[in-house]
Amino acid sequence: MNQDTVSARDIFRSLPGVLRRFPAIAKGLYYYSVKDENADLTLGKLIEQNAEKYGNRPAILFEDRSITWSELDTWSNRIAHYLKDKGLVKGEAIAVLLENRPELLAVVAGAAKVGIACAMLNTSQKGKVLAHSINLIQPRMVVVGEELVEHIEDIRADIRPRHSQPFQFLADTNTMNSFGDAPAGYTNMAEQISSYSGTRPLVSNPPTMGDTAIYLFTSGTTGLPKAAPGSHRKFVKAYGGFGMMSLAMEPEDVLYCTLPLYHGTALLVCWGSVLAGGSAIALRRKFSATAFWDDVRRYNATTFGYVGELCRYLLNQPPSDQDRNHSLTKMIGNGLRPSIWKEFKERFGIETVAELYASSEGNIGFSNFFNMDNTVGFSTAPYKLVKYHEGTRDPIRNGKGKLEEVKKGEPGLLIGEITKKWSFEGYTQKEATEQSILRDAFKKGDAWFNTGDVLKEIGFGHLQFVDRMGDTFRWKGENVSTTEVENIIDGSGMVEEAIVYGVEIPGTNGKAGMVTLVPHNNGKDFDVNRLFAYLQANLPPYAVPVFVRVTRAIEKTGTFKYRKVDIQKLGYSLRPREEVYAWLPGTSGYTLVDSELVSRIDAGEVRF
Known part of the structure; x- marks a missing residue:
């Protein structure tokens, strides 16, 4: 029988596990709670810390490659120097179109070190949709992998990067020592950066925690994709909240990630968790149900990143006596359905399901901190579940024009209060940002982020996901x-x-x-x-x-x-x-x- 409630007894039973994680929780709470937007706490700094502490330990595992934290730091430094030398400055952006491979993380890290934001293009997009996404950001450059050049070629006439060398090429090879040949009209980025220093860059106006590190694209609720800026703060929150408090990641941990790195779950949650432990992230270009467990054994993975569909695909594979012949004990992600939760844990021997709820642009997140079944966990952010019009993402306003909360246990539209601490970074388009804000919801002058999702409370502040409403699915x-x-x-x-x-x-x-x-x-x-x-x-x-x-x-x-x-x-x-x-x-x-x-x-x- 599936657990659809969280009781005091359930919380009490989880306490021994929480106590075992207490040192990591205390440390994570510090990072999760940092408020100073000007703090010198950025993605680049987190990588540099790991290079100093765990320099010879693996940071990235991919196919037959193993890249240490020291090597990743040096590689990203070369990229930072290159971008700076090409005239890019803090506050500008580049677009990144790469499949899951080490080059993507190196580019994001290098750009972050000099305050340049990376727009993480969806590798499935093409044609009008891809051109729209790129033009939203107006990037100085587009970094494209050999495996996706055709996508850019089809739309070159429709995009407008603002640089004399706008198209940067990365061959589909180990570009740390093999550069390949760039097609006409593209600069061979790997070859260029090889001549730059691997020392850490010095910048007169260094990035801070509140600066934009990435743009993630979301379909939002209406229209073409929207670009949601993600600050270094989001990496720091994932670092403390998920990597330390939820998973207690250690240097010996390996997180296997088949989710696309243009997604927040992969880039922020999975990589952020790996950064927290000085652990390794093992990448695969695309998920394969048949290759999954062989890869887990190959990399000796202890953790993996998931969405609910991925777990269902694994369950649909024929049962095998090898189902528990692996080192996985933890998983982090979202969308694991109650109908398969217990079956998945029992069949594959998973101890910790760090289910979460968050969105690329949102100001609110939930985490299954106590490792309960069938819940996205709880949140320290201010939120409410309110009545809504069925089939829409619109809340119901009463005769006084105010929103009304649902009764405990009833499904309700999740909204998160926008405050100084729980700010809403929104989208690059002001109109789209405003459309996601509910004003004067309960009192004059208040503001709330409309998630467009329906959840319900199942006890002790724990919520369960019900449905995605309105104009997205x-x-x-x-x-x-x-x-x-x-x-x-x-x-x-x-x-x-x-x-x-x-x-x-x-x-x-x-x-x-x-x-x-x-x-x-x-x-x-x-x-x-x-x-x-x-x-x-x-x-x-x-x-x-x-x-x-x-x-x-x-x-x-x-x-x-x-x-x-x-x-x-x-x-x-x-x-x-x-x-x-x-x-x-x-x-x-x-x-x-x-x-x-x-x-x-x-x-x-x-x-x-």
């Missing part, structure tokens, strides 16, 4: 903006109108994308696979709708608003005079859905 570990997908579909010239939403599929996490559309010519000669090819060319794979409903009209309210909740409840069920198509696993196009296929999907026989 989560699929394959990614947030998908319905408006972004709708805009891309509108650009195809094939439809009169389209509405995108998420639908649940048995046996999966999150919600799969679905579009209900009215084709041009009222359905005549509509080529669904021409639409599929267009979507694949302009959207990352996780954002391409899994289901397409072709209809002759989409029902609206009297004020011309779509009845989105009603459409969503239909899911992929069949109706007269409509066709439903599905993008089935392992196929390269849409398949017409019939009643037999609906039954197979409902029975969980189709593995999405």
Whole structure:
């Protein structure tokens, strides 16, 4: 039976484990609580501390490479000197388009040392969406890996980096000693930085904890991706809160990370935890369920970073007598569903599930500090769970124009109070930032960040995630903006109108994308696979709708608003005079859905 409550007895039982971690907790609390925005406590400083304490210990493990903390420090110093020499200064940004490999972390660290922020581009993005993301930041340079040059080539005419050498190339090799050949129009960055000093850079205006270190892209709630600035403070909070207080990381620990490093869970939470312990991060370019445990054994990993979907994929693998033949005891991430929580821990012998709740742009986070089951933990930030309009991310205001909290145990929209201590860094676009703020919520002059997520309290301040609301949904570990997908579909010239939403599929996490559309010519000669090819060319794979409903009209309210909740409840069920198509696993196009296929999907026989 799944645990859906947290009691005093549960807290008491967890105390021996908390006491064992007490030295790490006390130290972590110091870092987590630092308030001075001007403190000389930055990502670069954290790396330098580890280089001094654990210089000969591994910092990064990747394929057959092992890079020590001393080597990472020296490598990032060369990059810092190079960027500085090329005229980049504190407060400017570069865009980074690299798969999970050591070069990405070295670039982020080197840039951080001289106060330059890295915009972490989603490697799945291409076409209009990628160009939009780059132009949001207006970077001086774009650092691109050989494995993703084609993505940049397709949009070079649409982006505007502000530098005489805007395109920096990193070969898909060990660039510490092998530079490769840069294509025409690109500067070979690895070759260039090899001639620079490995000493720590001296800058007249050094970065501080409150300065922006990274930009993470989020689909937010409406429109194309938004860029959320992340300060050095976020690394420091992850360093103290997750690495020390939740996981008590040590130099001997190895955290296996297959999550993409353009995600906050990987870059901030996983790497921040590794920094805290002077531990090693073992990287894989992309998650593989079949290779997962072999990699864990290869790297002797003790910890791994997860999203809920990843855990489900591992559970779906056939049971083996090797399921517990590994050194993993801890895991950190988000989205582990109560329905598989206990089964996952027991099958694979996991002791600590450091489930968390946070967002790239948000001012509030939760951590499963007491290692309870089925909870994102608790938060020291001020928050409330309030009543909301079903099917939206909008809170309900009462007759006095104020928000109302839900009763204890009821699902509610999570909002976090914006204060000096719990500031909201928001987005680069002021309008998008303002749209996420609820003002005069409970009293005149107050301000709250609207997470757009529904959670419920299950006891002793512990919350459980319920659902993601409004105009985003989560699929394959990614947030998908319905408006972004709708805009891309509108650009195809094939439809009169389209509405995108998420639908649940048995046996999966999150919600799969679905579009209900009215084709041009009222359905005549509509080529669904021409639409599929267009979507694949302009959207990352996780954002391409899994289901397409072709209809002759989409029902609206009297004020011309779509009845989105009603459409969503239909899911992929069949109706007269409509066709439903599905993008089935392992196929390269849409398949017409019939009643037999609906039954197979409902029975969980189709593995999405």
